[in-house]
Amino acid sequence: MKKSLIALAVLAASGAAMAQSSVTLYGVLDTGLTYSKGKESVYGLTHVGGNTNSRLGFRGVEDLGNGLKATFNLEAGMGVDDGTDYFTGNGMAFRRTSTVGLAGNFGEVRLGRMLTSSYLAVSRYDAFGDTGIGASRAWGNGYAPRAENAISYTSPSFNGFKFGGEYGFGEQKKARTSRYIGVGATYDNGPLSLGVGFDRMNDVAFAELDDSVTPAVVEKWSDDLTTWQLGGAYNFGVAKLLGFYKQTKYKEVGANDSAKFKTFGLGVTAPVGAAGELRVAYNHYRVSADGGKTPKANQLSAGYVHNLSKRTALYGTYAYLKNKKDANMGLQLNGAMSLGKDAAGNQLLNLSNSGVQHGLQLGIRHAF
C-alpha cells in the first residue's frame, strides 16, 4: 500500500487566523475473553478493557510565548467488542476527558470534564490501576473518578510534591445537586511515591431493586459522598510494593441514614524478564452502617502482562472475591457484558449471600 504524507492544515474558527499546530490522534484498543462465575456464570468479550481501558482521543498543545501554553484533550471511551461508547452505550462522546486549559509556571488550569486530582493521587496504588477484573472495588459504588462542568487546577512539581483540585458546578437552581469538590496531593521521589485525596460529591442519585416486597419496587434516593483516601508505593527494583486505604461516607440527603464503605488494598508488581510484568493484589472491603451488620468481602487478584512491543501486549488476570456477613459484592466487571448492573453501573452476577465469585480475563491491548 503506497502512502502519501498528509498535510493537515490548521485553521482558526474565524477562517482567517492560522498557525502551526500539533494535534495528536491517539487511542487504545483493549479486549479479550472475560469469564465470571458466581451463582451463575457468564462469558463473552471484554467491553471496557482488561489491561488499559479502550479509548480514542485528540490532544494538542500551543505555545503562546512567555512560558504560557494552551492545551486541550478530547477522549472518548469505546468498547471494542461492539463499537459503542461505554459511557453513553451508544455514540462516541468525550466522556473520558474533555478539557481546554492554560499551562505555565503556575501549573495548569483546565475547564471541562476530567479525572479528579483525588482519584489520580491514590488510584495509582491499585496494582491493577482500576482496570479489568483484577481491579479494586474501591473506585466504584457511586464514587465518580471524574468531575464535569468543572474547573481543575494542577500545581507544578515542588521537588516531587504536587497538588491539585477540582470544583464541579451543579448547574441546577438547587445549586448543590451534582456539585463536586475535591483535592489531591502526591509526592514522588525516586523509588518512593505517596498520595492523598479528599472528595465531596453532593446529591448523588442511587437506585436499587428491592425484591423483598411483592411486587418488587425500585427504591431511589440520593446521598452526599465524602471520601478520604491515601496510598503509597516503594519500588525495590525486583518488585514494587503498593498499598492504599480509602473510605467513602454515604449520607442520605434529607435523612439520618449514613454508611461507610472502606477498602484496604495491598499489591505487588514485578518485572519478569524484559517484556513481562506480574501483578498481585489483595483487597479487603468493609461496610459499616448505622446500627446494622458489617458486611465484608475479600478479593485476591493475580495477573500477568506480556509486552509484544511498546504498543501491544497480551495479558491474563484471575480474580477471586469472597463475601462475608450478608455482603453481596461482586468483581468489577465494568460493563463487560449484558448482565444486570447495580446502581453504580458495576455489573454483578447473582451471588448467594456469603458467596464467592471467580473471574478470568485473557486479552490483548493495542495502543496507537
Add this chain to the structure above:
Amino acid sequence: MKKSLIALAVLAASGAAMAQSSVTLYGVLDTGLTYSKGKESVYGLTHVGGNTNSRLGFRGVEDLGNGLKATFNLEAGMGVDDGTDYFTGNGMAFRRTSTVGLAGNFGEVRLGRMLTSSYLAVSRYDAFGDTGIGASRAWGNGYAPRAENAISYTSPSFNGFKFGGEYGFGEQKKARTSRYIGVGATYDNGPLSLGVGFDRMNDVAFAELDDSVTPAVVEKWSDDLTTWQLGGAYNFGVAKLLGFYKQTKYKEVGANDSAKFKTFGLGVTAPVGAAGELRVAYNHYRVSADGGKTPKANQLSAGYVHNLSKRTALYGTYAYLKNKKDANMGLQLNGAMSLGKDAAGNQLLNLSNSGVQHGLQLGIRHAF
C-alpha cells in the same frame, strides 16, 4: 516527547483506487464561566460556546481537473463542559455540517446538512455572531439556521455579489412536513457589506407547557415559518457599524392563528490595540400576534475579546435583557446549563413578567 511524522494512506472504499489526499482535522474548544440571573440565578460552565461555538471537524478538497473540485465537510458540535454533543445531548454526530459536493466556475453544489444561505447572509451582522450570551434572540424561537436532507447552491462572486439557496426535503409521505426552502444574497466591497435572506420552513413542531390550567398540560402544534431578514455593515477602520432587521411569521398549520417575531439589531465592533476587540450590541424584539398584546423586550450586550495568539483568546461578555408588556423572553443561554428549556431549545430562567435578566460569560476559546 519524540514525535514521528505520520503517513496517512488514502484509500478509496473499493480498496483498489488510491490518490493523493488532503484531509483537514480541525476544531474549536470554547468554554468558561456562565452566570445568569432572572427571578432566580444559575452559574456553571458554558456548554456550546461563549465566543465561537465548540466543534470538531474533518474537511477536504480533491482537484478533479478542468477546474472541478470535490469537497466534503463533517463537523460535530461538542460541549467542552461535559464532553457531549450539544445537538444530540449524547454522542458526536455531524449535526453542525455534513456535506459532500462539487465546486467549479459555476459555484458550489452541496448535498447534506448545512447552514442556510439566508442565515449566513444576515447573522454576520449580529455583533456577537449568534454565539454566547451576548447574541441576538433573532436566530432562535424555532428558526433553524440549518437545512438537512438538503441540496445547497452557492454562486461564485460577481464583483462582490454572491447568492445561494437550499432546498431541504421533508422526506415524509405528507411531503411538506419539515420541508425547507430559502435563499440568501450578499454584497461585499471593501468596507461595505450587505446581506438579505428569505426562509420558509413547513410544519415546524412546537410545544409549550400551559400551567394556567390544573393539571398543567403540554400544548403541541406546528407552524409554517416565513422569514425575511436583511442587514449591513460598514467598516470605518476605528470601528465597524452593524445593523439588521429580521422578521419571522408563525402561521399555525390547520388554523387561523399567526404571529410575527421581529428583531431590530444594532452593533459596533472595534479593534483595541493589536490583540483586542470590543463588541457592543443592542437588540429590540417585538411580537405582534392577532388581536392581542404586543410583547416587547430590549437587550444590551457588551463584550471584550483578547487574543493570546491567532488560535487562542480570552473573552468576557455581559448582557442585559428587559421585558415589556407581558413579554417573557430570556437571554440565549444556548443550552449552557441544566435548567428547563423553551420550545425552541433556548434555556430560560424563570423571569417574572416585565422582568429583567442579567448574564455574564468569562471564557477561553482555543482553535486547532
Add this chain to the structure above:
Amino acid sequence: MKKSLIALAVLAASGAAMAQSSVTLYGVLDTGLTYSKGKESVYGLTHVGGNTNSRLGFRGVEDLGNGLKATFNLEAGMGVDDGTDYFTGNGMAFRRTSTVGLAGNFGEVRLGRMLTSSYLAVSRYDAFGDTGIGASRAWGNGYAPRAENAISYTSPSFNGFKFGGEYGFGEQKKARTSRYIGVGATYDNGPLSLGVGFDRMNDVAFAELDDSVTPAVVEKWSDDLTTWQLGGAYNFGVAKLLGFYKQTKYKEVGANDSAKFKTFGLGVTAPVGAAGELRVAYNHYRVSADGGKTPKANQLSAGYVHNLSKRTALYGTYAYLKNKKDANMGLQLNGAMSLGKDAAGNQLLNLSNSGVQHGLQLGIRHAF
C-alpha cells in the same frame, strides 16, 4: 491556504511507551437523490449510500517482528444527509467495524464487531454489492452481515483458496440468545471467483405490526436463523457475470413455525470506456412457509457509475420490484428516508399486494 506538516505523536496509554505508528484516517461520503414509488411515493436524500455506504474510519498496522502484526480498525457509518450515524440514529459509534487483532503466517485473528466471513464470501456476487436501491434483498430480513462480541479467524490464501469464521458470544445468562456462528470460504483464481457461506444466529428478535385486528398490535417473537449461501463470478473482460443463491431458514424459538426465504441472484457488470461501469442485476425471491402460500417477487436493477477520479464518482441506479402471490416486499431503501421501517430495519413503502415498486437513485460518492 498555507499548510503545515503535522507531527502526530504516538504514545502508549501508560504515557511511557512509544513507537513509530501508522494510523490511517479514511472515509466515504455517498449521498444523492432517492425516489421511490409504490402505492405512494417518496423522495429525498440518500441516507446510507447509493454506491458505497458512507463511513468514517481509523485503522492501523504495527509490525511486531517475526512476521507478526497487530491490527486495528474502527469504522462508523454516517448518513451524509443529516450527519447522524445510520446504526444508532444518533452519535457516531464504530458499528460498521470495531476490531483489534493479530496477523501472521497463520492468517488473522480479530476480536470485536466485524462483517462475517459468510457474508463477505457471497455478497460480492450481488452486482450492486448490497448497496443502494439496486441491491438484492438477500442480505436483509433479519439476516445480520455482522457479528459482535465476536472472535474472527481468517486464513491466509492457499493458491487462491481462503476460509474464515466468526463466533459471537450471546453474553446472556441464557447463553444462546444473540449467539452467532458462521463460516465462509472463497476461491479466487484469475477470472474465476467462487464463494460459499453458512451462518447460524440464535434468538434473533422480530416485531411486526398486525393491523388485521382492532386495535392493531405489535407481535414480537424470536427466531433461530440458519443460512446457506453460495455464489460465483467469471470475468470475461468485456463483462463480468455474477450469480448466487441464498436461503435462510427462520425457526421460531419455542414453537413449531418455520419459513424459508430464498434468493436467486444474477448480475452483469461491464466497463464502459476508461471511467464508466454498467451494472445489471436480476433477483428472484421466494418465501416457503409451513403449509401456506408461497409469496414471490422479482427485482430488476440497472445502474451506471461514472468515475470522475479514483476517489470520486457520479452514479445512477434504477430498480423495479414486482410482488406475486400475497408477497409484500420492497426495495432496500436502507433507511434512506423517514418512512416506517419493517422489522429488519428495511424501509418499505406501502405496497398493495401483488404490488410494484420503482426506485431511482442519482448520487455522488467521494472517498478520502
